[in-house]
Structure formats: C-alpha cells, structure tokens
Amino acid sequence: MPPKVLLSGNEAIAEGALQAGCRFYAGYPITPQNELTAYMAQHMPEKGGVFIQAESETSAINMVYGASAAGCRAMTSSSSPGISLKQEGISYIAGAQLPAVIVNVMRGGPGLGNIAPSQADYFQATRGGGHGDYRCIVLAPATVQEAYECMGQAFDLADRYRIPVIVLGDGMLGQMMEPVTFSRIGALVPKNYPKPWALTGCKDRKPNIVKSFYLAEGALEEFNLLLQKKYQAIQRTQTRYEEVFLDDAKLVLVAYGTMARIVKSAVKQLRLRGKKVGLIRPLTLWPFPEEAIQKMLRRKKPPVFMAVEMSYGQMVQDVRLAVNGKTPVEFYGRSGGGIPAEEEIVRRALKLYAAHS
Amino acid sequence: MGKIFAPPPSLRDTSTHYCPGCGHGIAHRLIAEAVDELEIRQRVIAVAPVGCAVVAYDYWDFDCSEAAHGRALAIATALKRVRPDNIIFTYQGDGDLAAIGTNETIHAANRGENVTVIFINNAVYGMTGGQMAPTTLIGQKTATTLQGRNSRLEGYPLKISEMLAGLPAVTYVERVSLHSPQEIMKAKKAVMQAFKNQIDGAGFSLVEMLSPCPTYWGLTPVQALAWIRDTMIKEFPLGRIK
Numbered sequence: 001m002p003p004k005v006l007l008s009g010n011e012a013i014a015e016g017a018l019q020a021g022c023r024f025y026a027g028y029p030i031t032p033q034n035e036l037t038a039y040m041a042q043h044m045p046e047k048g049g050v051f052i053q054a055e056s057e058t059s060a061i062n063m064v065y066g067a068s069a070a071g072c073r074a075m076t077s078s079s080s081p082g083i084s085l086k087q088e089g090i091s092y093i094a095g096a097q098l099p100a101v102i103v104n105v106m107r108g109g110p111g112l113g114n115i116a117p118s119q120a121d122y123f124q125a126t127r128g129g130g131h132g133d134y135r136c137i138v139l140a141p142a143t144v145q146e147a148y149e150c151m152g153q154a155f156d157l158a159d160r161y162r163i164p165v166i167v168l169g170d171g172m173l174g175q176m177m178e179p180v181t182f183s184r185i186g187a188l189v190p191k192n193y194p195k196p197w198a199l200t201g202c203k204d205r206k207p208n209i210v211k212s213f214y215l216a217e218g219a220l221e222e223f224n225l226l227l228q229k230k231y232q233a234i235q236r237t238q239t240r241y242e243e244v245f246l247d248d249a250k251l252v253l254v255a256y257g258t259m260a261r262i263v264k265s266a267v268k269q270l271r272l273r274g275k276k277v278g279l280i281r282p283l284t285l286w287p288f289p290e291e292a293i294q295k296m297l298r299r300k301k302p303p304v305f306m307a308v309e310m311s312y313g314q315m316v317q318d319v320r321l322a323v324n325g326k327t328p329v330e331f332y333g334r335s336g337g338g339i340p341a342e343e344e345i346v347r348r349a350l351k352l353y354a355a356h357s
Numbered sequence: 358m359g360k361i362f363a364p365p366p367s368l369r370d371t372s373t374h375y376c377p378g379c380g381h382g383i384a385h386r387l388i389a390e391a392v393d394e395l396e397i398r399q400r401v402i403a404v405a406p407v408g409c410a411v412v413a414y415d416y417w418d419f420d421c422s423e424a425a426h427g428r429a430l431a432i433a434t435a436l437k438r439v440r441p442d443n444i445i446f447t448y449q450g451d452g453d454l455a456a457i458g459t460n461e462t463i464h465a466a467n468r469g470e471n472v473t474v475i476f477i478n479n480a481v482y483g484m485t486g487g488q489m490a491p492t493t494l495i496g497q498k499t500a501t502t503l504q505g506r507n508s509r510l511e512g513y514p515l516k517i518s519e520m521l522a523g524l525p526a527v528t529y530v531e532r533v534s535l536h537s538p539q540e541i542m543k544a545k546k547a548v549m550q551a552f553k554n555q556i557d558g559a560g561f562s563l564v565e566m567l568s569p570c571p572t573y574w575g576l577t578p579v580q581a582l583a584w585i586r587d588t589m590i591k592e593f594p595l596g597r598i599k
Binding site for chain 2 (some may be wrong): 059
C-alpha cells in the first residue's frame, strides 16, 4: 500500500503544485489560505524554486506574470478579497497569453466579509473576473486528494493553452485535513510544453515580446478572435464532471466543490428512501459541463434540476443556460458563512420531488 | 569613405511615434548604446511601462515585456529571480513609477532586487493628455491643475529618488538630465553604471532622467530644454544621490 499523508487542503494544493513542477510562488497573507503560503515558503527552496512574500496581492500576481513570461511554471494563491485585487493581473496574463495557476480558497463576502467557507466568487472566476473578453479555466476540487491531484491538471492546462487556470476551493477544503495518497502522482508528472515565446534573452533568435497591447485598427479584434477560438477548443475538449445515480433520476441536484460532498450524502439518503434523485458534480466550472445536463434533456421526461450552492445563486445561472427553459430549475443556497446542511437539502429535495412527481 | 557614426545595433531602424522634442527617443538610444557597449543584448529583458513608452519594444531590438501600469518592478523582480543570468531593466515614467506603482517600486528597492531602473521624469502624464504627475512642479499648469499645482491641495513634487536612496538595500541612485549634449553624456555614463552594477550583482540601481515634454508643457522643443535647465533642476537637483 502506498503511504498516506495527512494534509490540510491548503498544504495538499501546495504539494501538488510542487510535484507538478511549479517553481515560482508569490503570495500575500490572507485567511483561510495561509498554510499554502507557509508550505511554499518551506518547501519551494528545497526544489530550487523561488518563493516571494509579495508586498500586495497586486504585486504577487504581477510577479507570477513575470515568472511565467520567463518560461517558469508559476502560481499564486489567495482568498476572495485578495483575488479581487489580482483581477487586473489575471486580465493581463490572459491578454499576454501566459500560463499561470491561481488558487482561490474562497471566504465569505462581499467586502471583508468573514473567513467562513463560501462559493460566492463563482461569477468572478467563471466570467473572466477582470476587464476584457477573456476566460480562465476553473477547476473545482471537492476533497483534499482531489485538491492535490488537480494541480497537475491545472499546470498542464495552463501550459497547453497559455491561459490562467483558477483552482476554486473554499475555506472548508483549505482547512480540513484528510489522508492523501501520493501514489496517484502519475497523473501529475510534469509535462514539458515548448515555450518558444518565453523571454530568455534573444540569443540565436529574434527578440520575443510579451504584450497585450494592440493599438492598430483591427489588430485587437483579430487577437480577440484568436482567443475565442482557443476558448472554443477548450470548451469542446476540457469539460469534466462526475455523474451519480443519473440513470433513472427524476430530480438531479447540481453542486460543486465541498458543497457537492454534502449534496452527495443527501442524495444517498434520498435513494435509501426510494427517491430517484441523482447528482451532477462539475469538476470544471469553466468550461461548464452543459453536455451533462443537455443529454438528460433528450429523455422522454427530462428531470427537474436543483442547484445547491454556498451562495445565493451563481452556478444555477449556468444550469439554467444549459437547460434553456426545457425543464424547471430550482435553487437552494446559503451564503455569508451559512452552509446548506444535509437535512436541509433532503427536505428541499423531497418537497420538490413531490411537487413534480 | 567609412561610416563614422551609426545608430546602435540594439535600436531598430524605424520612424518614431514620439512628439517633436520629446526626450524618450534620446533615452531609448542611450539604453541601446549601453546594451551594445556592454555586449549584453542577448541577455537583456526590458520591461516597458504604461505611458508614452508602452511600445518601447518597437524601438529596442531585444526581448521585452509589457507591464500593467505601475507593475514593472514586480514583473522585473520575478524575471530576475527566475533568470538571474539575464539582465533585467524597467523603463518607467513618473506616473508609472511614483504614483500608481509606488508600492512596487519601494518594495523592489527595499528587497534590493538586482535590477536596473530607468526612470523618466517629465513632470506630467504624457500619453493621457498632460495631467498632473507626482513630480509636477508647484505652480505648473496641467490638464488637472488648471491654475497650477497648489501644494495645499495637491502636495509637493515627489522626490522618489531621494526616498529610495534612504533604503539600505539600494545600491545606486543618480539623477541626470537630457537638456543638453553635456548632460546627455553624463546620462549615458549613469546608464552604463546602472547596468554594470547589475552585471556585478551589486543590487538595485536607478537612474532618474529629467526629460522634456514640450507638448504638455506648452513650450517649443528649445524652450522645453531651457525650462529643465532653468526651472526643473532647481526642484530636482542633478547628480549622484547614492
């Protein structure tokens, strides 16, 4: 048996990043993700990489820009208010087509909010977040094991598509400790993508320019169309989701991250009571797994959907877009530190189930 | 007949987008000359600012990155840490370095990052239409100080070079001017020194250049040079600060 190591989600993310070949980290203190920065401070130097405690979130994301422009696998992490500060840099990274990984261990908002788990940054993560027409790939791990493993995928996707990748966790995932098996690291073996665009000094080649400024008439539109083409390719090929008990489901719950673990328990309880209830758990929030929902709409009698979130209804909008009015979409959520409990979800589901049966 | 004078190889042969009498062209050339004389063209990575010089890479023939407004020194920090054998410099205006980027500037300097900074002080925001800069002189009229900068409302010209010189990790700070051939020669020496410091691993080096902006000073190019000589230098004295 491969050994299991007890790690918090924050530590597991850091370890996963290091194993995935991340060699630059810049961060700024903010709860509830501080263990991640501390882990990097301790272990990044052992790998010969660079750790910097930046003077601000803004500087940290721009350091990631610089390290990535130099061809290095680079990341930063923060929690909601800090991620807001990073949006300028993320937009520039998207515009300069640089790979980067940004971890958001979400906490309650708006404003300073609190330090409780939350999923209220879904819009910010999946809609670009900063200015301009761009997207980030958004991954949503639910367990500490997944948090560790998804870092390999995050760096691979970032390099392959030269795009910012956001790992969207929450305070619960960041703080909870679970055993992690490193033997599944096979999935994380760093893949090396050639980076002929990187700034290395113009020895034996023409100078490289890393930029997002296109002033000439038509140049920016042309560039934005190129981005759109890239985004479409990602939407076609990089959607990931988990399906639970969908075969005969009359009611399908949709949830991601730690919320999905509670929802899964609720679904199991409902099955024990003989209710045909299933779960779709998006593993990628952008691209959103519309296909998982749309293939159920082709059934003779499509199921009813209910999104469950630690927010007052953000991902549910993507569910509604996918459903496009063809079947009812309901929502249950709490925010600001409130976490929908298993019993609350069961109660809501039973009510909905009865109303639509 | 042999060629006795030519542009430095690191400067591209292209027409300029800068206004008549602007100092950026001179500053660009001094940097290109220094890069060629030190034979570091293949190692240099420049970081361009937001401002009139955002497209500096259209003129320099070596690797270059854009930076968001004010963030050049955060980017330069990472470039140098990841690639210590490369020569990294930022080229920043007064708004970029001493207003929106003050935080990045002070902390990169305080960490003693082994990079070179070329700081263009023309006492005004050029690209956006001549607004007040942190270095605008008292009484100087700009698009946002129509009656002239008033210290009671807008504070005083920020002497960021003197501030940075007070930090223990800063190696070299010099203020030069582009208003006359003699001063330009001194500016060239300072640029060379700032690059040499980096090559020697000596730490954070900054050269502040007083640079003419006739367009937004409302002066002719010749008057602009005289204004630096007669007025600006009184507020921003030339010479080695550290």
